[in-house]
Amino acid sequence: MNPLIEQIKAQYRGGSMTIKLLIVNVGVFALIQLINALDRLQILSFLEGLPNGYVSQYLFALPVFRLEILYKPWTLLTSLFAHFGFLHLFGNLLFLYFAGSTYERFFGAKRLLHLYIIGGLAGNLTEILAQQLFPALQGNSFSVVGASGAIMAIFMALAFSQPQLQVQLFGIFPLRIYMLALFFFLKDLSSLGTADQIAHFAHIGGALFGIWSIQQFWHIRLSRPWIGINLRSNKSHLKVKKGGRPLTDDQFREQKQARQAQLDTILDKISKKGYDALSKAEKDFLFQQSKDV
Numbered sequence: 348m349n350p351l352i353e354q355i356k357a358q359y360r361g362g363s364m365t366i367k368l369l370i371v372n373v374g375v376f377a378l379i380q381l382i383n384a385l386d387r388l389q390i391l392s393f394l395e396g397l398p399n400g401y402v403s404q405y406l407f408a409l410p411v412f413r414l415e416i417l418y419k420p421w422t423l424l425t426s427l428f429a430h431f432g433f434l435h436l437f438g439n440l441l442f443l444y445f446a447g448s449t450y451e452r453f454f455g456a457k458r459l460l461h462l463y464i465i466g467g468l469a470g471n472l473t474e475i476l477a478q479q480l481f482p483a484l485q486g487n488s489f490s491v492v493g494a495s496g497a498i499m500a501i502f503m504a505l506a507f508s509q510p511q512l513q514v515q516l517f518g519i520f521p522l523r524i525y526m527l528a529l530f531f532f533l534k535d536l537s538s539l540g541t542a543d544q545i546a547h548f549a550h551i552g553g554a555l556f557g558i559w560s561i562q563q564f565w566h567i568r569l570s571r572p573w574i575g576i577n578l579r580s581n582k583s584h585l586k587v588k589k590g591g592r593p594l595t596d597d598q599f600r601e602q603k604q605a606r607q608a609q610l611d612t613i614l615d616k617i618s619k620k621g622y623d624a625l626s627k628a629e630k631d632f633l634f635q636q637s638k639d640v
Contacts, residue, residue: 364456365447368463369440372494375428376436379403403431408490409471411478411546427467429492439494445514446502453509454564462504463497466556470496473552483540491546496553503528503557508564528554 359370382403407429409422416423430436451459474491478484505512506528513521532554535547613629625633 363448363451364459365444365451368447368460368494369444372428372430372436372440372443375407375425376430379407379429379431382406404490408492409474410488410490411475412488414475414479416475423468423471424464426471426490426492427464427494427497430494431492435493439498442502443494443498446498446505449509449512450501450505453505459501462500462557462560463494466500466504466553466560467494467497469556470499470546470549470551470553473555474546474549477548481540489544489546491549493546496546496549499531499550499553500557500560503532503554504561505557507558507561 355370359367362370386402405419407422407425408431409426410416410419430439447459447463450462471491474496506525510523510525512524514524514527515521532551535550535554538545538547539551541547609632613625613633616624616629
């Protein structure tokens with residue numbers, strides 16, 4: 348098999364959830380380009396008479412005009428992975444790589460996947476609802492495509508859970524992540540009702556869902572006001588072995604208390620100084636504990 352395909356398969360199997368999402372988005376983009384090429388070459392003869400690009404639009408683009416979604420309900424999901432232009436794809440995947448990999452470091456792969464999909468769906472539904480509610484938007488007939496709503500959900504959840512995290516704007520200017528999140532949110536808010544053919548309500552819907560998800564996470568999972576993930580193990584009933592012998596109850600409790608004390612110290616350090624202030628040993632310990640949740 349082609350070495351490139353083997354490499355992609357290896358990356359998908361062994362890579363992080365962020366890498367998997369990037370690969371799926373690129374794969375869908377390639378599929379859309381193939382369909383469009385076949386369409387332009389008139390190879391799809393059974394669809395003769397339809398405008399170029401109709402097939403890919405029909406399969407992947409979410410219509411928001413006059414509840415046309417009722418005839419294409421699958422596009423609520425397919426649109427989250429669909430990009431029709433290279434610049435649109437590149438910009439979104441760059442944003443996804445930064446926000447997704449950082450979010451995944453704190454909250455794990457499953458939570459990232461859930462937030463991508465559910466946050467994106469929330470954004471899409473917000474856009475559809477806005478098109479029906481606001482008279483100024485009801486003449487618009489554009490379709491929604493792209494991962495922007497899902498990415499905004501991830502980015503806002505990350506910013507609200509880790510506000511002390513620093514990013515390098517253009518690789519030069521240090522900036523707290525919540526400042527960048529506020530900028531993007533206000534940018535979308537200030538563009539509502541304009542005719543720029545951008546689904547700003549989808550961005551805002553995704554962002555609000557991301558914020559809500561973090562609030563729910565705090566409420567359900569956290570027993571203390573920390574800004575990141577709850578790493579308190581729920582496997583306290585397991586007896587670990589030491590030197591081939593099971594630990595006694597007292598030994599097990601002592602080890603558990605020692606790990607919890609170390610974890611508390613690390614969590615306090617993150618809440619005050621941010622994740623980047625941790626040493627490599629502390630990060631390794633945090634990662635190992637997260638695997639036990």
